[in-house]
Amino acid sequence: MKKWISVCLAGVIALSAGRFAFAVESPDTTAPYLLSGAPTFDLSISQFRERFNIDNPSLPLSEFRSISSSRDKLNLTRAASKINENLYASTALERGTLKIKSMQITWLPIPGPEQKSAKAKALEYMTAVLRLFTPTLTKAQSQQKLQKLLAQGKGKHYFTTSEGAIRYVVADNGEKGLTFAVEPIKLALSENLEGGE
Template sequence: MNNLLRTGLIAVSILISGLCHADPQEQSAQMPMAAYLLTGAPTFDMTIGQFREKYNASNPSLPLSEYRAIDNRSDKSNLTRAASKINENLYSSTALERGTGKIKTLQITWLPVQGPEQKTAYDKALAYMAAFVRYFEPMLNEEQSLNRVTTLLAEGKGQRYVAKNEGALRYVVADNGEKGITLAIEPLKLVLAPDNQTK
């Protein structure tokens, strides 16, 4: 793996760590622990390989390369982390349940660029984010999924962590300014309402 890719994957690893390595007192002062790190957090019923195969078949103009494992020996979360480089400033990353390889969280991170390339790079990031949304909400068309993404990013602008539930999905936006903006998609554990609440 070349040094540039390794550096990018390390940056993504830091972004997706969910503060799981932070001091607990610092953690509570900064923001809540990422939901996918909690005991019993649900998984999508697919591996990252299954996701990538179906995603690439549906989005040939926005392809994903193979996800590569991120070596993080200090990670005590019992998750396997992996990332896929899309280009120099755009990455997808994931945290997988050890043993099954099922997806706990699927993330896409844009590392902002300055200068004349910024708008093109940002538009590409939005296109990928919208494609991820359409994968998990196939009833949305291209315009609707783009609107969903721009609304989520607007709500999360300048915030370290903002979560919004949509049906069986949780969308999380983490805006770390120049260090990157991440959109995560995670499954929600659906709980049936008791009989006395279903009137």
């Protein structure tokens, strides 16, 4: 009986997390990684996990498990990894290659005395993801960048900013959860370069 209750509880938690793990798209905005021809990082999910776990031994990521969704298009696979009861890593992958289109960390706040330490752990994971995709930043620079991004996105259902070939996304749903995502963007040649000037 205890096992059944645990399985049901895990299912409910996963469903509630799933709402926020992919909440970086608002009702009136289609997330860029869902668009046809959206770019991918040159990194598969297994390569990402291996590199992440080597670089961050105190922040383990378990294997990502596929999540089926009726709203997914034929070229997209979603997967998630439960870090703990209130923290999840999720990803949108190019079907077939399993290359990353979006990497997301979602924190679901828990009321009570453990909330501060739980949020600190979530911020560590978010910083580590940011640093993996922006390796030129030191740990301190990554923490500062994350704090700046979270401040800019505070209270916004969908906030995005781009830097070079990377898009950072923050979805702040207050007491319902916080998602931080890193996504690749296509770089286009400027008109001057294309025109030969």
